[in-house]
Amino acid sequence: MLYFNSFLFCGFICLMGQLILDNSKLTPGHITSLFVVIGAFLDTFSIYDFIIKKVGGGALIPITSFGHSLIHGALAKSNSMGFMGLLMGMFDLTATGITAAIIFSFVFSLIFKPKN
Amino acid sequence: MxxxxxxxxxxxxxxxxxxxxxxxxxxxxxxxxxxxxxxxxxxxxxxxxxxxxxxxxxxxxxxxxxxxxxxxxxxxxxxxxxxxxxxxxxxxxxxxxxxxxxxxxxxxxxxxxYKKEGLVYGIGMNIFKLAGSVILYGVVAAWFFGMIRYFIGGAL
Incomplete structure (x- = not known):
């Protein structure tokens, strides 16, 4: 069941992005930025946590989950550290993704030659 | 003309x-x-x-x-x-x-x-050219909504 929900949810997010891309002048850069903000907004009152529980991996792969992880780490740290925890825990959960993206893109851009 | x-x-x-x-x-x-x-x-x-x-x-x-x-x-x-x-x-x-x-x-x-412009001026300065806006607006939005949640709804 989680597989089917994952398919539907991730497909729905991509469909939304495609509809915005086709029917407005926004570029993919605008849309990904917008979706990160939406993901952070949905986790303000734990809606995205509920979606992840119902959907599984399909909710963790779209860029909305990046915004969710940012705010989730910040709030988890603010539990123990108070107000400053919002700043301390911001990258707690997304550190893996950002670090991996930086390292892989740097190493691969050094190794491989650009095509054109 | x-x-x-x-x-x-x-x-x-x-x-x-x-x-x-x-x-x-x-x-x-x-x-x-x-x-x-x-x-x-x-x-x-x-x-x-x-x-x-x-x-x-x-x-x-x-x-x-x-x-x-x-x-x-x-x-x-x-x-x-x-x-x-x-x-x-x-x-x-x-x-x-x-x-x-x-x-x-x-x-x-x-x-x-930007690889051809060198390691620092090419790759170093441009690697976040497109992805930077995702990180910037993600962090700003997460901080903003986190403040709201912290002051109104209490922490997690």
């Missing part, structure tokens, strides 16, 4: 007509279905990878999620560097741009594009 501007506007009109013809032939409904199916397959694949990693390495679901994301970033980075991820993006569009693969694709492609 008059002739030149007249010719220009004729050219503009003809250009616009040709451009609108091409726009009409681009099928929006088909694009949407392609994005839905390809994005959905990626989502189901993500769920499968989480189950696979958590059973084979005997780790929690959260740790398996991190490894799943690293896997997708690795594949997207490698395919972008090899040069054929752009063709896949042209075909599947948002189906590949909205998942985390789009983030890795943006970083690797901007690093590759």
């Amino acid at each position: 008059f002739h030149i501007s007249n010719g220009d506007s004729m050219k503009d009109l003809r250009y616009e007509r040709i451009a609108s013809n091409h726009k009409a032939s681009e099928n929006k409904g088909k694009n949407g279905i392609v994005a839905f199916v390809s994005g959905g397959i990626l989502g189901a694949l993500a769920e499968g990878l989480i189950n696979f990693y958590s059973s084979i390495f005997d780790i929690s679901r959260n740790d398996a999620t991190s490894i799943m994301i690293v896997t997708f970033i690795f594949i997207a980075s490698l395919f972008t560097a090899l040069g054929f991820f752009d063709k896949l993006v042209n075909r599947f569009k948002c189906g590949l741009l909205i998942p985390i693969t789009g983030f890795a694709h943006a970083m690797t492609s901007s690093a590759m594009d």
Whole structure:
């Protein structure tokens, strides 16, 4: 069941992005930025946590989950550290993704030659 | 003078007509279905990878999620560097741009594009050219909404 929900949810997010891309002048850069903000907004009152529980991996792969992880780490740290925890825990959960993206893109851009 | 501007506007009109013809032939409904199916397959694949990693390495679901994301970033980075991820993006569009693969694709492609300008001025300064806005607005939004949650709804 989680597989089917994952398919539907991730497909729905991509469909939304495609509809915005086709029917407005926004570029993919605008849309990904917008979706990160939406993901952070949905986790303000734990809606995205509920979606992840119902959907599984399909909710963790779209860029909305990046915004969710940012705010989730910040709030988890603010539990123990108070107000400053919002700043301390911001990258707690997304550190893996950002670090991996930086390292892989740097190493691969050094190794491989650009095509054109 | 008059002739030149007249010719220009004729050219503009003809250009616009040709451009609108091409726009009409681009099928929006088909694009949407392609994005839905390809994005959905990626989502189901993500769920499968989480189950696979958590059973084979005997780790929690959260740790398996991190490894799943690293896997997708690795594949997207490698395919972008090899040069054929752009063709896949042209075909599947948002189906590949909205998942985390789009983030890795943006970083690797901007690093590759500016590689010839050197390590510091090329790769170093331009690697976050496209992905930087995602991080910036993500952090600002997360901080802003986190403040709201912290003061109104209490912490987690």
